[in-house]
Amino acid sequence: MNFNLMAVFPELLLxxxxxxxxxxxxxxxxxxxxxxxxxxxxxxxxxxxxxxxxFAAPAQDQLALGGMVxxxxxxxxFKMLFIFTxxxxxxxxxxxxxxxxxxxxxxxxxxxxxxxxxxASSTDLVMIYLxxxxxxxxMYVLSGFMLDDKRSTEAGFKYLLFGAFTSAIFLYGLxxxxxxxxxxxxxDMRGFFGTFNPVSGGLLFLLIVGLGFKxxxxxxxxxxPDTYEGAPTPVAGFLSTASKAAGxxxxxxxxxxxFPQMAEHWQMLLAVMATLSMTLGNxxxxxxxxxxxxxxxxxxxxxxxxLVGLVANSKFGIxxxxxxxxxxxxxxxxxxxxxxxxxxSTGSDEIRAFDGMSRRSPYLGLAMLAAFLSLSGMPxxxxxIAKVLVFAAAMEAGWTWLVIVGVLNSIVGVYYYLTVLKxxxxxxxxxxxxxxxxxxxxxxxxxxxxxxxxxxxxxxxxFSPWFGMATRAAASxx
Amino acid sequence: MIPISWYLFLSAALFSxxxxxxxxxxxxxxxxxxVELMLNAVNINLVSFWRYGNTADMAGQVFSIIVxxxxAAEVAVGLxxxxxxxxxxNTVIADELDMMKW
Numbered sequence: 191m192n193f194n195l196m197a198v199f200p201e202l203l204l205x206x207x208x209x210x211x212x213x214x215x216x217x218x219x220x221x222x223x224x225x226x227x228x229x230x231x232x233x234x235x236x237x238x239x240x241x242x243x244x245f246a247a248p249a250q251d252q253l254a255l256g257g258m259v260x261x262x263x264x265x266x267x268f269k270m271l272f273i274f275t276x277x278x279x280x281x282x283x284x285x286x287x288x289x290x291x292x293x294x295x296x297x298x299x300x301x302x303x304x305x306x307x308x309x310a311s312s313t314d315l316v317m318i319y320l321x322x323x324x325x326x327x328x329m330y331v332l333s334g335f336m337l338d339d340k341r342s343t344e345a346g347f348k349y350l351l352f353g354a355f356t357s358a359i360f361l362y363g364l365x366x367x368x369x370x371x372x373x374x375x376x377x378d379m380r381g382f383f384g385t386f387n388p389v390s391g392g393l394l395f396l397l398i399v400g401l402g403f404k405x406x407x408x409x410x411x412x413x414x415p416d417t418y419e420g421a422p423t424p425v426a427g428f429l430s431t432a433s434k435a436a437g438x439x440x441x442x443x444x445x446x447x448x449f450p451q452m453a454e455h456w457q458m459l460l461a462v463m464a465t466l467s468m469t470l471g472n473x474x475x476x477x478x479x480x481x482x483x484x485x486x487x488x489x490x491x492x493x494x495x496x497l498v499g500l501v502a503n504s505k506f507g508i509x510x511x512x513x514x515x516x517x518x519x520x521x522x523x524x525x526x527x528x529x530x531x532x533x534x535s536t537g538s539d540e541i542r543a544f545d546g547m548s549r550r551s552p553y554l555g556l557a558m559l560a561a562f563l564s565l566s567g568m569p570x571x572x573x574x575i576a577k578v579l580v581f582a583a584a585m586e587a588g589w590t591w592l593v594i595v596g597v598l599n600s601i602v603g604v605y606y607y608l609t610v611l612k613x614x615x616x617x618x619x620x621x622x623x624x625x626x627x628x629x630x631x632x633x634x635x636x637x638x639x640x641x642x643x644x645x646x647x648x649x650x651x652x653f654s655p656w657f658g659m660a661t662r663a664a665a666s667x668x
Numbered sequence: 669m670i671p672i673s674w675y676l677f678l679s680a681a682l683f684s685x686x687x688x689x690x691x692x693x694x695x696x697x698x699x700x701x702x703v704e705l706m707l708n709a710v711n712i713n714l715v716s717f718w719r720y721g722n723t724a725d726m727a728g729q730v731f732s733i734i735v736x737x738x739x740a741a742e743v744a745v746g747l748x749x750x751x752x753x754x755x756x757x758n759t760v761i762a763d764e765l766d767m768m769k770w
Contacts, residue, residue, distance in 0.1 A: 334749050
């Protein structure tokens with residue numbers, strides 16, 4: 191047995207950081223607490239990334255800790271992505287009145303990040319289930335964190351009911367997988383699911399229910415719009431980026447490693463779901479009047495786009511999904527961050543409230559331009575290259591019809607993203623001088639927004655380091 | 669010895685009852701209870717697969733113990749969320765919590 195603790199080095203550091211936050215929190219005066227907590231969490235998280243990059247980058251892929259986790263490139267790339275997302279999110283937490291003063295909020299954020307790290311690296315059914323729940327339970331609490339807000343409690347409640355329900359179905363699938371293969375190690379399962387029959391087809395469906403919930407695929411998406419709208423905006427941002435990427439990491443590892451012989455069947459199943467997600471997500475987004483709901487439906491559509499790369503089931507396909515997720519995380523973090531700042535200053539998250547925003551705060555408008563153009567897939571932003579790669583991978587694997595559906599859907603997407611930008615740039619506040627209503631943003635929010643917006647541009651312009659990471663990740667699956 | 673299929677049928681039946689409960693009941697507490705039924709079905713599956721398989725490999729038992737522990741944590745969080753909704757809205761009926769639609 192291999193007890194290589196370096197395999198869980200980032201998680202150990204995260205755990206230590208969470209404990210430190212809880213221990214030092216009572217010693218601070220109320221006036222300092224808000225700043226101290228946020229900076230401790232943020233700098234701690236960036237410190238974890240730095241230390242992991244220096245000491246814990248995997249040299250070669252190996253199973254560790256009795257086969258519970260795999261110490262490999264895929265896990266490592268995703269871990270860094272999750273911790274980065276948590277660090278930027280904790281800067282947004284500082285900007286939020288309800289979250290900033292509470293040590294629990296940061297600790298729950300870190301706990302969810304630990305769970306996501308394990309989702310990306312675990313290779314044992316027990317560990318997979320534990321990782322999913324470690325991610326979900328803190329997220330339920332964070333979604334319902336604002337106890338005096340009707341919408342927030344309702345958001346947490348709905349997320350919990352859907353989450354508990356789908357994870358029970360997923361778990362039933364896992365128990366059958368264990369029964370049929372006699373092992374909980376997903377790397378030992380290859381031989382057991384050779385031929386396709388109704389039972390193994392049903393099994394795949396049970397597993398897709400659980401993971402489809404995490405990445406908000408149609409038809410398991412019902413929680414997403416309500417939860418995103420009601421949850422505190424920084425939490426919604428974290429939920430739509432890191433949580434979704436974690437679901438993808440697990441989906442890729444589980445299906446590619448455990449069910450290679452049934453690939454044809456899960457490819458078809460996922461292709462159908464990708465089509466549904468893209469189409470329904472984009473069409474319903476057209477009708478939204480609330481910006482957070484619009485982004486929720488857009489994130490459902492984006493789950494569909496990213497799935498197109500996985501359907502290809504090739505090395506290039508996995509690379510494209512990883513690249514897509516990197517670009518998507520940066521973009522959506524920026525988008526939700528802008529909304530958080532805007533909401534704090536104006537108290538509204540309706541799309542009409544964005545009238546004349548570019549005049550009220552030119553830089554915020556510019557960040558919004560970058561984020562929304564990237565979401566719609568315009569060069570030179572990250573979303574463009576990511577979409578090209580995903581569609582190229584699917585073309586290469588012969589999924590032409592799926593690519594056509596994807597491209598048509600992107601065109602629908604451009605319409606509603608540009609509609610929002612129309613309010614921001616072309617419309618004016620009625621009967622008011624915009625300069626008289628500036629949007630105030632605090633220093634942490636400005637830093638976080640700069641990082642995220644810069645990320646959107648850098649991922650789109652400088653290609654090779656990110657694609658190198660994606661290649662490293664994909665190499666450990668094939 | 670009773671064939672394993674009996675246990676699997678029992679578990680499938682229990683799972684279906686739970687599934688039905690989640691889809692049909694409106695009361696949040698009843699939904700959580702139905703989810704618990706589904707988790708119990710999973711545990712029956714796990715333990716019977718372990719018993720009829722390689723008993724030297726404890727993975728099945730360990731898995732079911734972990735399912736217990738996690739289910740308890742989930743219900744604790746679940747009930748407190750239900751309670752926080754109840755304090756705000758004075759209801760635990762899922763249909764009546766419809767502030768956000770479309």
